[in-house]
Amino acid sequence: xxxxxxxxxxxxxxxxxxxxxxxxxxxxxxxxxxxxxxxxxxxxxxxxxxxxxxxxxxxxxxxxxxxxxxxxxxxxxxxxxxxxxxxxxxxxxxxxxxxxxxxxxxxxxxxxxxxxxxxxxxxxxxxxxxxxxxxxxxxxxxxxxxxxxxxxxxxxxxxxxxxxxxxxxxxxxxxxxxxxxxxxxxxxxxxxxxxxxxxxxxxxxxxxxxxxxxxxxxxxxxxxxxxxxxxxxxxxxxxxxxxxxxxxxxxxxxxxxxxxxxxxxxxxxxxxxxxxxxxxxxxxxxxxxxx
Amino acid sequence: xxxxxxxxxxxxxxxxxxxxxxxxxxxxxxxxxxxxxxxxxxxxxxxxxxxxxxxxxxxxxxxxxxxxxxxxxxxxxxxxxxxxxxxxxxxxxxxxxxxxxxxxxxxxxxxxxxxxxxxxxxxxxxxxxxxxxxxxxxxxxxxxxxxxxxxxxxxxxxxxxxxxxxxxxxxxxxxxxxxxxxxxxxxxxxxxxxxxxxxxxxxxxxxxxxxxxxxxxxxxxxxxxxxxxxxxxxxxxxxxxxxxxxxxxxxxxxxxxxxxxxxxxxxxxxxx
Amino acid sequence: xxxxxxxxxxxxxxxxxxxxxxxxxxxxxxxxxxxxxxxxxxxxxxxxxxxxxxxxxxxxxxxxxxxxxxxxxxxxxxxxxxxxxxxxxxxxxxxxxxxxxxxxxxxxxxxxxxxxxxxxxxxxxxxxxxxxxxxxxxxxxxxxxxxxxxxxxxxxxxxxxxxxxxxxxxxxxxxxxxxxxxxxxxxxxxxxxxxxxxxxxxxxxxxxxxxxxxxxxxxxxxxxxxxxxxxxxxxxxxxxxxxxxxxxxxxxxxxxxxxxxxxxxxxxxxxxxxxxxxxxxxxxxxxxxxxxxxxxxxxxxxxxxxxxxxxxxxxxxxxxxxxxxxxxxxxxxxxxxxxxxxxxxxxxxxxxxxxxxxxxx
Numbered sequence: 001x002x003x004x005x006x007x008x009x010x011x012x013x014x015x016x017x018x019x020x021x022x023x024x025x026x027x028x029x030x031x032x033x034x035x036x037x038x039x040x041x042x043x044x045x046x047x048x049x050x051x052x053x054x055x056x057x058x059x060x061x062x063x064x065x066x067x068x069x070x071x072x073x074x075x076x077x078x079x080x081x082x083x084x085x086x087x088x089x090x091x092x093x094x095x096x097x098x099x100x101x102x103x104x105x106x107x108x109x110x111x112x113x114x115x116x117x118x119x120x121x122x123x124x125x126x127x128x129x130x131x132x133x134x135x136x137x138x139x140x141x142x143x144x145x146x147x148x149x150x151x152x153x154x155x156x157x158x159x160x161x162x163x164x165x166x167x168x169x170x171x172x173x174x175x176x177x178x179x180x181x182x183x184x185x186x187x188x189x190x191x192x193x194x195x196x197x198x199x200x201x202x203x204x205x206x207x208x209x210x211x212x213x214x215x216x217x218x219x220x221x222x223x224x225x226x227x228x229x230x231x232x233x234x235x236x237x238x239x240x241x242x243x244x245x246x247x248x249x250x251x252x253x254x255x256x257x258x259x260x261x262x263x264x265x266x267x268x269x270x271x272x273x274x275x276x277x278x279x280x281x282x283x284x285x286x287x288x289x290x291x
Numbered sequence: 292x293x294x295x296x297x298x299x300x301x302x303x304x305x306x307x308x309x310x311x312x313x314x315x316x317x318x319x320x321x322x323x324x325x326x327x328x329x330x331x332x333x334x335x336x337x338x339x340x341x342x343x344x345x346x347x348x349x350x351x352x353x354x355x356x357x358x359x360x361x362x363x364x365x366x367x368x369x370x371x372x373x374x375x376x377x378x379x380x381x382x383x384x385x386x387x388x389x390x391x392x393x394x395x396x397x398x399x400x401x402x403x404x405x406x407x408x409x410x411x412x413x414x415x416x417x418x419x420x421x422x423x424x425x426x427x428x429x430x431x432x433x434x435x436x437x438x439x440x441x442x443x444x445x446x447x448x449x450x451x452x453x454x455x456x457x458x459x460x461x462x463x464x465x466x467x468x469x470x471x472x473x474x475x476x477x478x479x480x481x482x483x484x485x486x487x488x489x490x491x492x493x494x495x496x497x498x499x500x501x502x503x504x505x506x507x508x509x510x511x512x513x514x515x516x517x518x519x520x521x522x523x524x525x526x527x528x529x530x531x532x533x534x535x536x537x538x539x540x541x542x543x544x545x546x547x548x549x550x551x552x553x554x555x556x557x558x559x560x561x562x563x
Numbered sequence: 564x565x566x567x568x569x570x571x572x573x574x575x576x577x578x579x580x581x582x583x584x585x586x587x588x589x590x591x592x593x594x595x596x597x598x599x600x601x602x603x604x605x606x607x608x609x610x611x612x613x614x615x616x617x618x619x620x621x622x623x624x625x626x627x628x629x630x631x632x633x634x635x636x637x638x639x640x641x642x643x644x645x646x647x648x649x650x651x652x653x654x655x656x657x658x659x660x661x662x663x664x665x666x667x668x669x670x671x672x673x674x675x676x677x678x679x680x681x682x683x684x685x686x687x688x689x690x691x692x693x694x695x696x697x698x699x700x701x702x703x704x705x706x707x708x709x710x711x712x713x714x715x716x717x718x719x720x721x722x723x724x725x726x727x728x729x730x731x732x733x734x735x736x737x738x739x740x741x742x743x744x745x746x747x748x749x750x751x752x753x754x755x756x757x758x759x760x761x762x763x764x765x766x767x768x769x770x771x772x773x774x775x776x777x778x779x780x781x782x783x784x785x786x787x788x789x790x791x792x793x794x795x796x797x798x799x800x801x802x803x804x805x806x807x808x809x810x811x812x813x814x815x816x817x818x819x820x821x822x823x824x825x826x827x828x829x830x831x832x833x834x835x836x837x838x839x840x841x842x843x844x845x846x847x848x849x850x851x852x853x854x855x856x857x858x859x860x861x862x863x864x865x866x867x868x869x870x871x872x873x874x875x876x877x878x879x880x881x882x883x884x885x886x887x888x889x890x891x892x893x894x895x896x897x898x899x900x901x902x903x904x905x906x907x908x909x910x911x912x913x914x915x916x917x918x919x920x921x922x923x924x
Contacts, residue, residue, distance in 0.1 A: 002628055002635075003576075003577050003626040003627055003628060004626060004627070004628065004635075004637050004638060005625065005626040007638055008623055008624060008625060008626060008637065008638070009625075011623060011638060012623050015623075016394050016395070016396045017396075019389075019390050019393055019394035019396070020390050020391075020394050020396055020398065020399070020402070021390070022386040022387065022389055022390035023386065023387035023390040023391060023402055023406070025383050025386065025387075026383045026384065026386070026387040026406055026446050026450070027387075027402065027405065027406065029383065029439060029442050029443050029446060030405060030406055030408060030409065030443055030446075032424075032439065032443075033409070033417065033421055033439060033440050033442075033443035034408050034409055034412060034417060034420075034443060035408075036420075036424055037417065037420025037421050037423060037424040038412060038416055038417070038420045040420060040423060040424055041416065041419065041420050041423065044423075088319050088322075091312060091315050091316055091319065092315075092316050092319045092320065094312070095312055095313065095315075095316035096316070105555075107316075107320060109551075109555070110320040110323050110324050111320075111323060112551055112555075113323075113324055113327065113547075113548060113551060114323050114324065114327055116500065116547040116548075116550065116551040117327050117543070117544055117547045117548075118503075118504040118506075118521070118540075118543050118544075118547065119504065119506065120504070120506055120521055120524050120525060120528070120540075120543075121327065121330065121540040121543050121544060122326065122327055123528070124330065124524075124528055124536055124537075124540055125326040125327055125329060125330050125540070126326055127528065127532060128329075128330070128333065128341050128532065128537070129326055129329065131532070133340060134341075135329070135343045165322070165323070165326065168323060169323075197304045225413065226413025226414065226415055226416070228414070228415050228506075228507050229506050229507065229525065232529065233525075233528050233529060242415075243413065243415040243507075246415055246419060247415070247419075250419065256423065259419060260419075263413075263415065263416045263419065263420075266413050266415070266416065267412060267413060267416055270411065270412075270413060271411070274411060461652065461654060463650045463652060463654040464654045464655075464656060466619075466621055466641070466648075466650070466654070467648060467650055467654040467715075468656075468667070469620075469621075469640075469641040469642045470619055470620075470621075470641050470642070470644070470646055470647070470648035470725075471642075471647075471648075471667055471668035471671065471715065471716075471719065472642050472645075472668050472671040472672060472719065473642055473671055474640075474642050475642075477671070478642075482656055485658045486656075486657065486658055
């Protein structure tokens with residue numbers, strides 16, 4: 001009796017590969033744009049002046065104080081931005097999670113609109129708002145908050161304000177999603193068992209929303225680490241983060257090895273955080289704000 | 292008044308008691324949108340110094356924008372690259388989504404991770420990496436190079452949106468079409484594609500916007516006659532506050548708002 | 564409409580499909596006769612849907628042979644198999660009208676517009692939906708959707724019709740009505756039909772023959788009467804209908820006993836040592852005062868554990884020994900009502916020797 005084992009195996013094999021080959025164009029683009037260039041940078045970072053293997057670029061990072069300062073600034077800015085985002089994002093997400101679907105959709109637009117607007121435009125808006133003769137200073141002086149214009153931009157304050165504004169949607173979207181998934185029955189049951197409203201929030205609602213908060217915070221933190229445009233513009237050269245330093249090295253010294261090694265460390269820290277957090281994260285959900 | 296004393300949640304806190312939350316949330320929402328929108332009135336000022344509210348209204352900065360060759364060329368380049376990126380990334384991302392969703396091959400998961408690396412790797416790294424690599428093969432300052440790089444950023448977005456669409460779509464429809472005599476390609480084109488079209492359009496718009504708004508890679512690998520709008524805007528921002536940027540920003544806000552509302556509209560239609 | 568001449572027999576040989584180390588199908592041999600209504604019946608995970616999908620071509624087995632008539636089909640892609648298929652959730656195309664859905668397979672075959680329209684109309688007539696051709700799918704009720712899916716599956720005159728639990732989404736009343744309608748339709752079309760269900764009553768109602776499947780192996784393939792009255796093994800006996808199984812003791816004179824009750828002699832065609840008696844609740848009957856002929860009946864004595872009134876019938880659980888109890892089902896007419904006893908009361912149950920079902924343990 002003919003059982004067609006070979007032909008069936010061949011067919012299965014062919015069908016699966018034919019299907020998979022549909023992803024081939026995308027794979028090629030990613031290899032050409034991401035894998036090869038980043039791999040090349042990796043190679044450059046371990047190469048000395050004479051083209052031989054060398055750890056000089058990484059040694060410099062440890063011995064030179066300026067590098068340490070850049071990393072300190074990067075982590076400081078990222079941490080503070082994340083903190084501001086949590087403080088503002090949690091109440092907002094909590095508020096929206098309790099609205100009717102229709103109202104929530106309207107409020108969601110206020111989160112999505114900045115999300116979809118060019119980050120250059122938003123950075124520019126803050127530059128205009130925060131400058132010495134800007135609206136914010138005018139307004140504050142008018143209502144008597146302070147008397148002479150305060151320097152709000154081209155420093156850490158301006159950078160933090162701008163970055164928090166740009167990052168807030170990345171925190172709110174996953175957090176809102178997590179809050180919406182908390183079943184009403186849970187809080188009902190807790191209230192029914194005699195918990196006061198404040199107990200219900202802290203003992204039931206908050207812990208259940210924590211995965212969303214962690215996911216959102218991590219994504220904000222990781223995105224901050226590699227941020228370039230906003231610190232470059234609003235920091236005015238005074239807030240030097242890793243990405244800013246990389247471009248500065250390339251522009252001033254044209255030193256690919258040094259720039260690459262910084263990039264490699266940046267990538268490594270990003271990956272490390274993501275891997276450690278992998279159990280909280282659903283990458284595809286978080287990275288693009290569909291809920 | 293009645294609303295004030297009504298319970299706001301199942302835990303019997305009244306609206307009155309949580310007025311602080313409503314105030315706070317409103318302030319945060321205003322903080323989110325006002326800074327973006329305030330650029331719009333300011334762009335109609337005739338002053339060199341951006342004031343709010345403008346003392347005298349004028350279209351001066353719009354004329355400045357439309358009459359400067361540099362801005363016009365850059366705008367054309369950005370639209371062209373955005374459009375081409377959309378045309379390339381949408382089919383690529385859709386094909387990849389279909390391949391990985393349907394094949395069931397053990398390699399599918401690994402390929403998925405590979406394809407979303409552009410969302411994980413810091414963009415600055417992609418920017419200097421492509422700048423270096425393109426320098427070797429002569430792709431810097433070319434339309435093709437920019438489209439390729441932007442496609443790498445946009446295709447994963449398309450893939451993720453389309454994969455999400457497949458998750459809510461009943462693949463049995465494609466099977467039934469095949470049992471009724473359609474080849475796999477025919478079944479996809481005639482049965483599946485019309486039903487996920489809203490997601491395809493949304494992802495295409497997002498692909499366009501991803502390219503159109505992209506700054507960092509453009510700063511590095513675009514230049515000369517093929518410099519993008521964002522590249523010129525960025526250098527203008529670093530040097531001094533050019534009010535023309537307010538006019539350009541207004542136009543960009545308009546574009547993204549239109550696209551956002553379009554996707555929201557499509558979204559409400561497709562969930563029906 | 565197609566006549567019985569277009570029907571084709573299906574011959575399946577040695578069909579094997581593994582998922583990892585698990586056998587979804589384990590060397591299945593099955594013959595579906597031309598024009599027959601055959602049901603694949605089994606619990607979920609038994610392999611019945613895998614088998615159906617292999618016939619349709621959506622599931623590629625590891626090895627085996629599937630003949631439609633004389634023609635080997637196992638390597639053919641689904642769209643060249645000319646098989647009508649109805650899915651559990653109907654899988655109607657929501658972006659097309661009812662008529663467009665039904666016309667879909669005809670358009671793929673490039674049939675001229677006039678003929679296409681005529682055949683769509685005929686098909687919709689057959690499923691009693693002639694008025695609804697222009698409706699959108701979301702305007703239809705569950706039963707109507709079911710009919711559209713059917714019309715779409717047979718309009719192109721396939722030689723084989725496959726159905727994967729097509730009625731499971733309907734409520735009980737509609738489901739029972741559709742079962743009869745499907746049976747009528749099958750008789751009218753005369754097309755070879757393979758039907759998958761996990762509902763034993765549905766299988767008994769509709770099928771010419773039932774193939775009971777479990778763990779990827781066919782347990783028994785036969786007519787509903789034979790499957791019910793002579794189950795081949797304990798799985799079939801347990802899965803189809805209600806039953807209680809009593810272990811029997813084989814004495815040296817080749818007689819089978821349950822608790823000193825002589826049940827039967829060992830069936831001679833089989834060599835098994837251990838046998839079980841399958842007792843169907845409705846085949847048992849409660850005994851009144853008047854005695855019955857114990858030559859022709861088995862008689863069990865016991866105590867009532869619980870008796871339950873269910874409208875058209877009632878049942879009682881009766882403990883007949885320390886480890887065993889029987890369930891007896893009886894009518895609720897005036898003469899039988901006296902058998903609704905209190906727990907603890909004594910009860911005698913009779914079973915006609917012709918109703919004895921023996922299966923190897």
